[in-house]
Amino acid sequence: MHWLLDAWIGTQTWLFETFVSPVLFHFNLMEWFDDAFDAVEFFMLGVVQILVIALLMRPLEKRRPMENVKNRRLPAVDRVYTVLSKLGVVPLVVFVIAYPITNEIELQMRGLGIAPPRIESLMPWLHDHPLVTFLIYFALYDFAAYWIHRAQHGFSWWWALHSLHHSQREVTAWTDDRNHVLDSLLVTLVLVIFSQSVGVQPGDYVSILMVGRLIESWSHANVDLGFGRIGDRLLVGPRFHRLHHALGTPAEPRIYDHNYALVFPLWDMLFGTARYDRKARPMGVEDPAIDADNDLGWLGQQVAGFRRFAAAILPRLAG
Amino acid sequence: MKKFAFALLALSASVTTAQAESIIVLNSEDASYSILDRATRMEVQRLPLGREPHHLILTPNGKEVLLASTFTNELVALDTRTLERRYVVRDIIDPYQLGFSPDGKWMVTAANRLDHVDIYQTDGYKLAGRIFLDSIPSHIAFDAASRTTFVTLQESGRVAALDLATQTIKWNVEVGKAPAGIVMLPDDKRLLVALTGEESVLTVDPKDGSVIGRLPTGKAAHNFRVKDNRYYFLSNRVGSTVSLIDTQEMKVVASIKVPGGPDDMDITPDGKELWVTQRFLRRIAIIDIAEMKMIGSVRVGKSPHGLIILKTDPAAVPNKLRSASIEPSPK
Numbered sequence: 145m146h147w148l149l150d151a152w153i154g155t156q157t158w159l160f161e162t163f164v165s166p167v168l169f170h171f172n173l174m175e176w177f178d179d180a181f182d183a184v185e186f187f188m189l190g191v192v193q194i195l196v197i198a199l200l201m202r203p204l205e206k207r208r209p210m211e212n213v214k215n216r217r218l219p220a221v222d223r224v225y226t227v228l229s230k231l232g233v234v235p236l237v238v239f240v241i242a243y244p245i246t247n248e249i250e251l252q253m254r255g256l257g258i259a260p261p262r263i264e265s266l267m268p269w270l271h272d273h274p275l276v277t278f279l280i281y282f283a284l285y286d287f288a289a290y291w292i293h294r295a296q297h298g299f300s301w302w303w304a305l306h307s308l309h310h311s312q313r314e315v316t317a318w319t320d321d322r323n324h325v326l327d328s329l330l331v332t333l334v335l336v337i338f339s340q341s342v343g344v345q346p347g348d349y350v351s352i353l354m355v356g357r358l359i360e361s362w363s364h365a366n367v368d369l370g371f372g373r374i375g376d377r378l379l380v381g382p383r384f385h386r387l388h389h390a391l392g393t394p395a396e397p398r399i400y401d402h403n404y405a406l407v408f409p410l411w412d413m414l415f416g417t418a419r420y421d422r423k424a425r426p427m428g429v430e431d432p433a434i435d436a437d438n439d440l441g442w443l444g445q446q447v448a449g450f451r452r453f454a455a456a457i458l459p460r461l462a463g
Numbered sequence: 464m465k466k467f468a469f470a471l472l473a474l475s476a477s478v479t480t481a482q483a484e485s486i487i488v489l490n491s492e493d494a495s496y497s498i499l500d501r502a503t504r505m506e507v508q509r510l511p512l513g514r515e516p517h518h519l520i521l522t523p524n525g526k527e528v529l530l531a532s533t534f535t536n537e538l539v540a541l542d543t544r545t546l547e548r549r550y551v552v553r554d555i556i557d558p559y560q561l562g563f564s565p566d567g568k569w570m571v572t573a574a575n576r577l578d579h580v581d582i583y584q585t586d587g588y589k590l591a592g593r594i595f596l597d598s599i600p601s602h603i604a605f606d607a608a609s610r611t612t613f614v615t616l617q618e619s620g621r622v623a624a625l626d627l628a629t630q631t632i633k634w635n636v637e638v639g640k641a642p643a644g645i646v647m648l649p650d651d652k653r654l655l656v657a658l659t660g661e662e663s664v665l666t667v668d669p670k671d672g673s674v675i676g677r678l679p680t681g682k683a684a685h686n687f688r689v690k691d692n693r694y695y696f697l698s699n700r701v702g703s704t705v706s707l708i709d710t711q712e713m714k715v716v717a718s719i720k721v722p723g724g725p726d727d728m729d730i731t732p733d734g735k736e737l738w739v740t741q742r743f744l745r746r747i748a749i750i751d752i753a754e755m756k757m758i759g760s761v762r763v764g765k766s767p768h769g770l771i772i773l774k775t776d777p778a779a780v781p782n783k784l785r786s787a788s789i790e791p792s793p794k
């Protein structure tokens with residue numbers, strides 16, 4: 145395993161020293177030197193994730209689809225979302241806006257001498273079990289993500305943005321990153337503030353993001369495969385999450401208000417929102433105004449999503 | 464059980480030499496520190512520490528080394544002979560860099576994220592004064608008389624001189640892009656300041672902060688380590704080199720490639736090797752000083768930053784150091 149780690153760090157260092165560090169040095173941005181190095185790793189993880197989707201998940205979607213693909217053109221825009229997100233373009237925009245806010249919170253807390261305790265300091269035996277520690281932080285993070293997701297469906301103004309993620313009629317492994325930029329910003333803000341207060345440290349993010357995002361891409365894949373009766377209750381898979389993307393019908397109105405969990409179905413089982421079945425259903429949102437997203441490209445969808453958001457929030461402001 | 468352990472320790476003591484050299488490395492992004500053995504060039508143990516540990520320093524009496532965790536606002540004191548944890552000093556806010564005045568009376572910390580410099584009385588680590596400075600205070604130096612401390616301010620490109628007894632600003636002068644490492648030369652008349660935003664080292668007058676000289680070195684000149692009264696090592700983070708500076712002639716007499724954003728350095732007690740943290744490569748480079756050649760590197764944790772080389776007593780160092788149950792601070 146050492147050679148793999150060496151190759152990974154060697155590549156990261158080469159990319160950084162060749163492309164990033166000269167730019168930082170030239171523009172006198174040296175205070176970002178070490179953070180930018182970590183950003184290169186984020187970029188590399190994105191490349192790996194794109195490769196896993198393209199080379200492993202897509203062939204499986206072709207071999208064992210859960211639903212027959214009716215319109216092969218529709219997933220194309222989701223690839224744009226995936227590339228923009230996984231290679232760091234959207235995260236960079238989100239970071240530039242979110243950083244001053246989360247940084248100010250961090251500085252205020254630190255100025256008061258408040259350092260959120262790490263779980264290891266409360267349970268020292270965890271120091272000898274890094275995998276258990278990782279799972280605890282992963283679960284905490286996913287727990288927060290579950291409740292954010294419920295809010296995305298529960299508040300009409302947030303659903304106005306999040307419905308863009310649901311409007312895709314052909315959900316594939318590329319769909320995970322199909323999000324409104326403002327939605328990503330809000331989710332990031334809440335998750336970072338949550339992480340700050342429970343003591344998730346930057347080092348944990350790398351593994352949480354890598355493992356978590358791969359599971360989320362997989363859970364969107366149009367693949368009729370499960371992890372078995374027990375496995376499907378331990379980890380979110382396509383059968384579980386595609387029900388969350390199913391089109392509402394008179395018989396099953398707002399069926400997408402189930403199976404919110406991103407990684408661990410436990411939260412849905414605990415809070416009564418889990419639903420297990422293997423029926424193949426059409427995907428999308430029944431509201432024609434939202435379904436119209438399917439005729440738009442990346443920019444068009446962003447504009448449409450923002451209009452819906454403004455319409456949902458303005459009456460509130462006026463009233 | 465205890466007797467058995469003692470017997471084992473005695474046995475291991477009889478087969479090893481009476482003294483060993485251990486290197487403590489702070490893995491800043493792993494919240495841990497590594498203990499390396501100089502002879503075998505191996506990582507012996509890796510132990511948890513508070514979040515974002517960056518620098519470490521010997522106490523004035525040399526009995527302990529303080530490992531500073533910036534996020535958890537604490538200094539963990541290790542016994543320099545046995546490497547066991549002795550105590551923890553808490554409520555030292557954002558201790559990024561830290562330094563003791565030559566007379567040992569003052570401890571100065573630079574709060575890198577919170578933009579202030581704190582002056583503590585070493586006795587009891589009592590805060591004497593907090594001075595807010597704009598912005599990103601990083602490295603610290605002192606005059607020989609222990610009256611003044613000098614702090615570089617990376618983001619605003621300045622160096623500030625603070626009076627230790629009154630905790631007031633003597634001067635605060637702009638010098639160049641991203642000043643980081645700072646040392647007072649033995650003559651007590653010249654400060655060397657490394658410019659991380661440029662490719663040079665400045666000579667600065669400690670009386671008023673005026674720049675009296677400039678020496679081109681490598682890209683992103685960053686950190687110093689004294690070799691002897693005359694020669695200083697300097698790490699260049701973008702250039703990925705370590706330069707050897709003759710401070711009498713004010714010229715670079717040697718330069719050696721050290722890949723991976725070299726940062727902090729220390730010299731072995733026999734003066735033969737320079738150990739350098741390679742921040743990006745998660746390694747410590749070993750340089751043969753006579754040959755000015757890199758002769759090896761040791762794998763450590765993520766983003767290794769500060770390091771120190773200690774003479775330890777192998778018979779007294781426990782095989783597995785305790786990671787938890789730390790005694791409260793004596794203060």
Ligand SMILES: [Zn+2]
Binds near residue numbers: 293296297306310388
């Ligand atoms: Zn949803």
